[in-house]
Amino acid sequence: MPLETLPRPATRLTEAQISSLVNIIRRAARTEILPRFRNLTEGQVSTKSGPADLVTAADTGAEAMIARAISRLFPGAVVLGEEGAAGNPDLRKTAAKAELAFIVDPVDGTWNFAHGLPLFGVILAATRFGKPIFGMLYDPITDDWIFASKDGPALQSEMGRPNRTLSTSAGGALPGLSGIAHLSYMPEADRRALAPLGAEVARLGSLRCSCHEYRLLAQGAVDFVLSATLNPWDHAAGVLICERAGGVARFLDGRDYDTGVTEGYLLSAPDEATWQALRDRIAPALGL
Structure with a gap:
């Protein structure tokens, strides 16, 4: 029953x-x-x-x-x-x-x-x-x-x-941040535009697994996750968990997360100030 x-x-x-x-x-x-x-x-x-x-x-x-x-x-x-x-x-x-x-x-x-x-x-x-x-x-x-x-x-x-x-990290300025960015899934022009970001933060990588990437974010082990592939099975759970751990997750254009959105960039970070700092660095590079 x-x-x-x-x-x-x-x-x-x-x-x-x-x-x-x-x-x-x-x-x-x-x-x-x-x-x-x-x-x-x-x-x-x-x-x-x-x-x-x-x-x-x-x-x-x-x-x-x-x-x-x-x-x-x-x-x-x-x-x-x-x-x-x-x-x-x-x-x-x-x-x-x-x-x-x-x-x-x-x-x-x-x-x-x-x-x-x-x-x-x-x-x-x-x-x-x-x-x-x-x-x-x-x-x-x-x-x-x-x-x-x-x-x-x-x-x-x-x-x-x-x-x-669980609680997200303390965040902070870009040079001290560790993050995840799915560069290989981005258009070539965007990959080139964001490549310098890897030298501006403490660490930038990818696990090829959204489940463990969002787990690390919620545990405070990484400071941000950036993705251009908006499959809801990859992000819907992680976005909510990030937010309930104290973080912020929105599209780069400022919209709240919605599974109906199929194009754009999704950025999750430990707090509002860190999200804004990352957005201010990433969005102009992408022409947004």
């Missing part, structure tokens, strides 16, 4: 619903993801948009399992998975307009996963009309998850231990 439905209007998930979602993600990882880690056969890995854009049997198996379970718990909710969106692009628009949608990245960091690197995760977000109301960043290797609701703190949870409240 499904859990209680969300009150109208749907603004938050109950603790029981969140607990059920956590269990769904953990079961999918144990059943569909971890048994295939470093155990993929040639026929279980294929490409999508290019040679570095991989999909594995773990991605499709986990997404199918998670989608079925969520649909049973929340009848009528839209479920948008990364692999489902590849076959039905209109599903993304449907989810952005839905009163309640669940957005799933079943194996975020598939390239890492397929190459045997233990740096991948599962991302789950719940949205209301394109705005995140719940986010979860799960690490199958350590079996711990960072999560937040729109009206609560960002928490890190692990079985058998009390939840730990």
